[in-house]
Amino acid sequence: MHSPHFSVIFSLDALTGALFLLTAIGVVATRQVLASLQLFIAQSLLLSLSALLLGIALGSPHLFAVAGITIATKTVLIPWLLRHTVSVEVYRTREIDRVLNIPSSLLIAAFLVVIAYAIANPLLGAVDLPFARINLPLGLAAMFLGVFTVVARREAVPQLLGLLALENGVFFAGVAIVPELPVIAELAAAVDVPVVALVVGLLTRQIHKRIGSTSVGRLAALRER
């Protein structure tokens, strides 16, 4: 089962995981919308790289398919959709409306990573898979950070990116726990997620046209007079 370069692949996967987590933190903390979109692309690339490494180590063709689908949808299709449906002004704004300032969101992000590790530790006792030691806690952490992004951001597009980062986190944990992940599940997600991106993109475009802003935080106070 173990290929000869197992330990090197193991640490390469750990490295991929560390960078994956960094991009997740970046999606929470960056100011510009465009930068967080680029970080999301980088995160998806790292996800597919991890799937590829696991595929080589475990000899599972399913994981190669997962890697291919991830690259096709999340690094090409979704960014293309978001760039073309949402108007250019959204990407030009530098100061994103957010609930917390950046240092405090960074501190909360660090705290969430600690929680993810604390939760993952008892779970790791249940599964006997070598890569789960890396991927499960990091995937959980990225998931929490995605949720936190949705909460902390008040703009439509960064919130969507938080949602997509959450999905990336789930898959990052998933490829390690279930190496024989049916391709159909990944295919379903691959069709689903771009549709979500498309809908949110079009909705944002309409909102931006009508109101001139995509700040979700200001929509809370909207009422007819």
Added chain:
Amino acid sequence: MAERILYNLLQVFVVVAFAPLVEGVTSRLKENLQSKRGPSIVQPYRDLWKLLHKDEIVSEHSSWIFRAAPYVAFTAPVFVALLIPVLTQYPLFFAFMGDMLGGGFILALGGFFATLAAVDTANPYGPMGASRTRMVGFLAEPVFIVVFLTVSFVAGSTIPYIVQLRWVSPIANFFEPSHVLLLIAFLMLILAEDGRIPVDSPSGLFELAMIDRSKSLEYSGRGAALMKWAGAMKFLVLICIFLNVLVTPWGLAHGMGLAEVLLAIPMVLLKIFGFVLVLVYIESSLAKLRLFRITEFLGAAFVISVVAMITRLSEI
């Protein structure tokens, strides 16, 4: 024994002699990257020579601190150079005199005296730069602590010579997530500590925007030369800690032969110039942060180092 003392002193000599060269190469490469010709790489030596031959003027209202600070600032990196691996892979005579924290304290002592001296003359820009340096300093402090804690935890030692061996044998250790995250956090620290571009502009001449450089504005003649030299040496020492202990402990001398140790000098310098290229690229592609954005920059470094610590603690 005699060899180990000799090599240790050689190490100090290398740091003292080549620090201005590293600074010259840095500024030259930076100008080159921005399509300018740039000053000669020996320009810092010429500057030092000129300053050493000029008269020194000291304000009559200043105390002994102002006069002592250049000497303290100059000796601090020299002492640190005794402790860290600059040329050899094996510990030298003074290696066990102090660990990485000790080195950090000595560097901080130099910085402390420079800060006091800046406040001493009551030049309006000095205290401003001093307080800003302290602000950056105390934001950088937690990152330093977490980085060194993690590094010493991983290696089971705080002596830099023992730490460096941990990353390369076996090679799989090099790709550990905690290692890579520590590298990123420490790189951000170097940028902040040395006043490089996202935090401070090293070549800026506008006093109101200065952080690090305004502390030595009052010095002239020999004092200015020593402060400038001390800054270059601190930079070199930080790079040596970063490269020889944390990133790439390759190219150092393994054997006790004099030829091998001398050969390590160009190898290490080559490595440093490679790193300087990366640094210059970072500097040229980023804009300087506003003063209160520095919190975010160092906050990010702190989070990265904490994540490095967590990934380390929970995997073993």
